[in-house]
Amino acid sequence: MELKLLFERIKKDLLDYQFESFLIGVKSSKESEEKKSLKRNLGLLIEKELKKKVDFFDPEILIVIDLEKKEIQYRIKPLYIYGRYLKIKGGIPQTRWKKKIYKTSVQEEIGNVILKYCQGKDHSFHGLGREDIDAIMLGNGRPFVIEVKDPQKRNFDLKRVEKEINETSEFVRVKDLSFTSKEKIQELKTASPAKTYQAEVQLEKKVEKEALAEVVQKFNNLLISQRTPKRVTRRRADLVRVKKIFYFKLIEYHPLNPIFEIKAQSGTYIKELISGDEGRTTPSLSEFLKQKCFVKKLKVTEIEY
Numbered sequence: 001m002e003l004k005l006l007f008e009r010i011k012k013d014l015l016d017y018q019f020e021s022f023l024i025g026v027k028s029s030k031e032s033e034e035k036k037s038l039k040r041n042l043g044l045l046i047e048k049e050l051k052k053k054v055d056f057f058d059p060e061i062l063i064v065i066d067l068e069k070k071e072i073q074y075r076i077k078p079l080y081i082y083g084r085y086l087k088i089k090g091g092i093p094q095t096r097w098k099k100k101i102y103k104t105s106v107q108e109e110i111g112n113v114i115l116k117y118c119q120g121k122d123h124s125f126h127g128l129g130r131e132d133i134d135a136i137m138l139g140n141g142r143p144f145v146i147e148v149k150d151p152q153k154r155n156f157d158l159k160r161v162e163k164e165i166n167e168t169s170e171f172v173r174v175k176d177l178s179f180t181s182k183e184k185i186q187e188l189k190t191a192s193p194a195k196t197y198q199a200e201v202q203l204e205k206k207v208e209k210e211a212l213a214e215v216v217q218k219f220n221n222l223l224i225s226q227r228t229p230k231r232v233t234r235r236r237a238d239l240v241r242v243k244k245i246f247y248f249k250l251i252e253y254h255p256l257n258p259i260f261e262i263k264a265q266s267g268t269y270i271k272e273l274i275s276g277d278e279g280r281t282t283p284s285l286s287e288f289l290k291q292k293c294f295v296k297k298l299k300v301t302e303i304e305y
Helices: 003-013 033-050 106-118 158-168 183-190 209-219 270-275 285-289
Strands: 021-027 061-066 071-076 079-087 122-127 136-149 172-180 195-203 222-227 240-252 259-264 293-303
Touching: 003 033, 003 071, 021 033, 079 106, 079 183, 106 122, 106 136, 106 158, 106 172, 122 183, 136 172, 136 183, 158 172, 195 270, 209 222, 209 240, 209 285, 222 270, 259 270, 270 285, 270 293, 285 293
Parallel strands: 021 061, 136 293
Antiparallel strands: 061 071, 079 136, 079 172, 122 136, 195 259, 195 293, 222 240, 240 259
């Protein structure tokens, strides 16, 4: 493949892409001086003419040339954007579903706007945990990383992105958007921050305020045993986990619909902490009160990250 023609083709193919670093790979069934020479000379030409730099470890674009098939492939480094989201209205999942059961998702509300700015092909969503579909996420927001596939633009105003999402989304608000790296995803996946919730509960029978306050005090600094809830066993392993409840306090009394604030270890199922899930979570509020209880409304109010 003639060097100058090859360079012009690459230059044309990458005309719409913003990038600063690259690496050239050459595929051939045998090692040859032609292969080494092509990599070296083409790299020098791209550096000189396009003002880009070679990066042997983490290039933004990997240019792969197949000498035998006379083909060129481009592997574009994904773009990673970190931020925090608030879900101000329930009724949508965190990530999009293959079957379009819900009108949108947190991922789509954020990712689709970002795609417009970076002109990428698709996006993946990585959150620090997730709230239930019917729950809302308030306080300082839930940390996340959006991963964009094949972005053409890498430099754009994230404040404008924030503004557009916050002005157009019915469900989501975002803040603290910043460019990050792939390593941030692993950091989120391995983090185990405590979380604080506000739960409005439906009681089967009326309970006096003093009696209710006395019961919930039993949960302070208490270890509970939770078997994977029935509602999620189809997608999660059926295991028993021990979780710590840091505190459980009554913040608004009603004989049938009290509101509680609960701080718990990461991964605690709050709905089952209330209901007991037919004995799969023990102890539970239902167990202590000796009656059926369930969560009517659930809000995540703080994630300690």
